Amino acid sequence: MEKKPLAETAIDRMEKVFGEHREYRRAHARGVIYEAVFSANGLGTMYTTAPHLQGGEVKALARFSHSSPDPTWTDVMSPVKGLAVQFLLPDGGITNIVGVNSPIFLAKTPEAFTKILGVVTSFKKGKPRLRELAKLLIKYPESRAAIKIVQKMHAPASFATGRYHSIHAFYFIDKDGNRLPIKYEWEPDAGVETLTPKDAGSLPFGYYEWEIEDRLQKEPVSFRLNIVIGGEEDPTDDPTVAWPEERHKLTVGTLKILPKPAPEADERKFDPTVVTEGIECSEDQILHFRKAAYSISEERRNSEK
Numbered sequence: 001m002e003k004k005p006l007a008e009t010a011i012d013r014m015e016k017v018f019g020e021h022r023e024y025r026r027a028h029a030r031g032v033i034y035e036a037v038f039s040a041n042g043l044g045t046m047y048t049t050a051p052h053l054q055g056g057e058v059k060a061l062a063r064f065s066h067s068s069p070d071p072t073w074t075d076v077m078s079p080v081k082g083l084a085v086q087f088l089l090p091d092g093g094i095t096n097i098v099g100v101n102s103p104i105f106l107a108k109t110p111e112a113f114t115k116i117l118g119v120v121t122s123f124k125k126g127k128p129r130l131r132e133l134a135k136l137l138i139k140y141p142e143s144r145a146a147i148k149i150v151q152k153m154h155a156p157a158s159f160a161t162g163r164y165h166s167i168h169a170f171y172f173i174d175k176d177g178n179r180l181p182i183k184y185e186w187e188p189d190a191g192v193e194t195l196t197p198k199d200a201g202s203l204p205f206g207y208y209e210w211e212i213e214d215r216l217q218k219e220p221v222s223f224r225l226n227i228v229i230g231g232e233e234d235p236t237d238d239p240t241v242a243w244p245e246e247r248h249k250l251t252v253g254t255l256k257i258l259p260k261p262a263p264e265a266d267e268r269k270f271d272p273t274v275v276t277e278g279i280e281c282s283e284d285q286i287l288h289f290r291k292a293a294y295s296i297s298e299e300r301r302n303s304e305k
């Protein structure tokens, strides 16, 4: 029998752990999508030829999401929130930046991620194999940092007050072909604001979607796009390791979310490996694995409509 591609096994396991929710994304199932405008301030031209970072405006789509693959989980059960941005380039092409409000990920390799999901599956079946989980953490000690962050994480007070990280590194390529390792951060103009677990506990289901819509009717919602410039010793292939806080950051533009929901665009896929000229993906195996995983999720959810 032919062996299944690993990405398919990973998605199967995600469905097993969190349930199969037809027509929904297999992760970040519940969310809301808006039209947006990105204005580049021109500083990006020093490091990249990417068209949307040269100065001027481009249209974009921005999807805020709760990370759970189960759309029935309450807002608080997913302290990890997402902001996926698709830039609509003047030549008709697209380029994406997909972020979450954690600076690091759980696993360094697709194999480790899929194995970890295998263990969690046994939890769901009511047979917690704690010993195996402990063994996995010994085998993949790099997962500890992300587990600790998520355990201690406070949810943002609003989709508008999260700081969203690309986690993975990318390379910016300038007009002379020089390559610069960078990571992205969306910094909220409203300031980072989080909720205490007590306040979060009292929120009704769907609060974040309602709150962002209400906020957009009253005031602008925007995020600065920062690039964090990697140092010589900063890993570009390891999403479980954060780069030091003191790394130089440069704001290259601002994303303004428009008070215009775009539900017709919700079926779009935000594949983080879709980049335009002047940008290259790093060697990070998880980043490349996401391409296949997101396609499988897209195929499944579309085939169920």
Ligand code: HEM
Pocket (backbone or CB within 6 Å): 010, 011, 024, 025, 026, 027, 028, 031, 063, 064, 065, 081, 082, 083, 084, 098, 099, 100, 105, 110, 113, 165, 166, 167, 239, 268, 269, 270, 286, 289, 290, 293, 294, 297, 298, 301
């Ligand atoms: C093994 C690694 C990962 C797997 C297998 C995975 C899987 C998935 C899948 C299946 C989807 C739904 C795709 C769709 O149907 O369009 C998704 C969405 C998403 N993932 Fe991941 N993911 C991984 C890592 C990450 C990382 C490191 C981040 C951090 C930035 C991330 C952030 C997101 C966000 C924000 C969305 C929602 C995108 C949207 O709004 O359409 N994921 N993920």
